[in-house]
Amino acid sequence: MELSRIISQKRDSQIDSIRAFSFFLVFFYHTGYTEAGYIGVDLFFILSGYLMTGTIISITKIEGTKGIFTFAKKRFSRLIPSILVVTCITTLFAYLIVPDSDRPEIMRTAITTLVAGANYYLALSQDYFGVAAMFNPFTHMWSISAEIHFYLIIAILGFVFRFSKFALIAFVVLIAGINLIFSGDSSQSYLFSHSRIYSFFAGHCLYFLAIRVQLQFKYFALFKTTLYGLILLLSIVKLPVLFGTTDWLLNSIVANLLGFILLFLILSSGKKNTPLSSIFNSLIANTWGYVGRISYSLYLVHFPILSYSFWIWGEITLLGLFGVFLASFVTAAINYKFVEARFVKWLH
């Protein structure tokens, strides 16, 4: 009974709001309207780190080490079916739209996506920040592969080592070592799981901080709105190069800090109202929350739709942008209802 409650835990509307916000940051970056909207992925990673840590701790309390299978089943039943469906349909469209000369690259990325290796493959084969990345409808799958790697790592640390301090320190040292050995250029280090895991661990630390601290202060809403504004600004303005050629890194680090504080405020306040519901009317707030709920499906489908639009029209106008979003929204809603949610229900 307790386990099924954990598995079907109620969605937090504030977390859905952040998901929706993060999705739009990424969407506007992919459509070329912002310079650094990729920081939305950082927010997704922090959220994931937070949620996975909580899930593992809850499952461990009931099932112990054996809970690793419950965790794997829960995560993969949510992730994999949508990946399979989106990969199949995107591949079929590649045969309808993409010239033969360019299709092998897309197919290779599709295969590496299915074996959770898309981020390493893409890091070694294309420039994520280059124009050509838009022509591969699986480019965005890098973050899904990275997410799967994070799940595996945190599951081992959580279930096998019970988040022991020694194991965590050893792991951090290991990751730092791998980073030193394989320090790549900007595009590569952006995509590698080992160079992005800090966001996930920020979420992990956030969990332990948020369950210990309860905040009550007057200007709570103002702080949150300011943090949202700062993150939005950060997605528009590209900060200078921190070192080497890694010109994404500073934006990412600042986004992690701001995202961490924002989430900490929300989680430790215990307030359940969505930060935007007071600003928008309930219809818009509900729609916003729904976007958050289907954000995983939206993330999966928006990029192939965008990429194929580039293949057909070459560029996206403002009207086209609206069309791409609408198409993504409808497709994601269908995928959420008939694949994502249904499969989880069927398997459990």
Next chain:
Amino acid sequence: MNFKITLSFLIYIIVLASITWLYKYQQISPILIVPYKVQTDWSYEPIGCWNSQSMDSNLSTNCQLDDSMDNILLFGDSHASQLVLGFENLLKTTQAPSSKKIILLTSSLMNGHWPSPHFFDSSQVKFISSVLAETSKNDVIIFTVSSQHVKDSVYGNLKQKGRLSISLAKLLASILYTQPIKGKIILMLDTPHLKNDVARICYREEGYKNKLCQLNYDDYMLQNSYLIEAYDYLKTLPINPSNEPIVLDPTPSFCNLKECSLFDESGFMLIDGNHIKMSVSHKLVKELFIGVI
């Protein structure tokens, strides 16, 4: 429960196997809802002697050196083929066209696994070497290749670039330096290419405004840096000093200072993602080779 997990796993395997099968065996699309038409102005597609020889065991007379003429021998891949059109035009417009003969030795060179030691000893390399050994002083040997064909050369893993450029240098050395060659050797840098086949977008009237159709100077330099590295490495190898290769750079035909463009008076200069139009080939050969051949 086990049945459901097994079934899910089975579906996953089927999808993975299907896409892998499609990748390996079905690379040609049965239907394109947006028809992809190469906007070519090539009068024909030149095919290399080695490539046509595989279909017909006898080497045609067009592929044999003519002692009474100056032979212009091209080898490489389709980027060597595209120059044939320019040379044919050049000979037509010069005063003594009958004194020169154009021979395209290969129109695809980049098959095979580069680091493999057997690649340098392939029948294709042997064929090129055997023809080049027969050249005379007045003959010109031109090598050019698309850096795009070498995976990871430009857009990919830069850590492997050095290894691959050395592979190219070693390949060229095995062709050019293992025997005395009398003909003048010219190594040409690559013409610009875009990562994808975007000609259908760029051919539109307003194509020049599209970011996807613009040639970035740094990208072009990066593209050629791979070949420059290979050619530089080649120069470090022991060679006959009297026949040192000349390196020709087509960059000025596409770039002015640091501004590059793939558009000229005839519009977009490529027929796909990386091959130049026939009219551009005419212009390029005139600009680059008229003082050399």
